[in-house]
Amino acid sequence: MTQAPRAITIVGASLAGLNAAEALRREGFDGPVTLIGAESHLPYDRPPLSKQVLAGDWEPERAALTDPEELEEDGIESRLGVRATALDLNTRQLTLHTGETVEFDGLVIATGARCRTMPGTEGISGVHVLRSLDDCLALRADFEAMPQRVVVVGAGFIGAEVAATARGRGLDVTMVEALPTPLSRVLGDAMGEVCAEVHRDHGVDLRTAVGVEHIAGDGRVERVTLSDGSTIDADVVVVGIGVIPNTEWLDGSGLEVDDGVVCDASCLAADRVTAAGDVARWPNELFGETMRVEHWDNAAQQGAHAARCLLDAAVGPFTPVPWFWSDQYDRKIQLAGRVRGDDEVRVVTGSVEERRFAAIYGRAGRITGVLGFNRPRHVMRYRALIEQRASFDEALAAEF
């Protein structure tokens, strides 16, 4: 077995990367730790970018996850605004976009993901994606100009939060979703429909089962043409159609890449190289399934696990129950587990009509997930049952 690294470099200075760095220090690692980030900002928290910061309730500083003093105290060196462009495992060197090469011993890959974009919209202002703080501030500035209509493309969780925040600002919103029911692949038709109703109740013009054909404008966006031939006048368009893991810089490195950096069950990708967060794909033994998870909680926990894995080869498998929350209007939606659209679903507490309930999902006799609308307590209780591999019947019989 190889020894623990003398120095550890972390590529990616967001939640997973920062948590890796902090975990190294918590575990007593006293060698050099370097955090390399492509953005010029110190690590910040992304969830507020579609909510409080976008709403104008928070200034961006409040989303900071750390500050220079804290990093210095922990002995974490940060190199910001530099992008890693290549990795050589033989010489154990990184190449940066500046052309500089950096030697490493231990490495955590936490380069995250980037938004998918709509082809042909590059030169049109007013067409946004939302991932980074800079994305958020650009969209916020457009919201502050009080546009006549905001079109949100994609009714996934990011689109839904942007729509909710825009409505909160009093803006008219049309949300376009290609599926007949939003989120049906994730939550099933019935629960997806509940999410759709929440938006309609808050005045969103929700168009489903229709794609976006074309986004047009002379310099500035003017209209969106849908696949049924209809058009929507728009001053602002927000595209929320998923993300792509940032792995191109690993081409030729010898690491296996398949919609993410392929790791073993403990998050190890190669000798003294681990991966964490949105960019990592690993077999989660709790579910017997290889997954790549794009949630806040996963980035934080996997970052810490990937760090521990570098220090101790016997750290064991990373087996979380994926969990996330989404705040929309006055609802806190939480989902824990690994749910498929065709799982059996049962409401176990509360009332769907009042939008205050928990529903559990089951497949092959086992509980696979729990969805809560303003039911955090129940979500966490059922999450524990998922962790214990409880049967669906046991979960149905449980009382919390």
Add this chain to the structure above:
Amino acid sequence: MRIVVDFDLCESNAVCMQIAPDIFEVRDDDFLYILNETPGEGDRSRVEECVQRCPKQAISIAED
């Protein structure tokens, strides 16, 4: 060890409650209640896990 929760930050995600249900409880009113503000040293590692995993970084430990 004394547990301090910044209730302006807390969003009742109930992560702490899953880790330490004997110390933190989110009730049906969706608010977080601290059941034991001054747990013993034996609970330190669990409380530290709550501090670290809180999505809003709303929990801290005061040593007084």
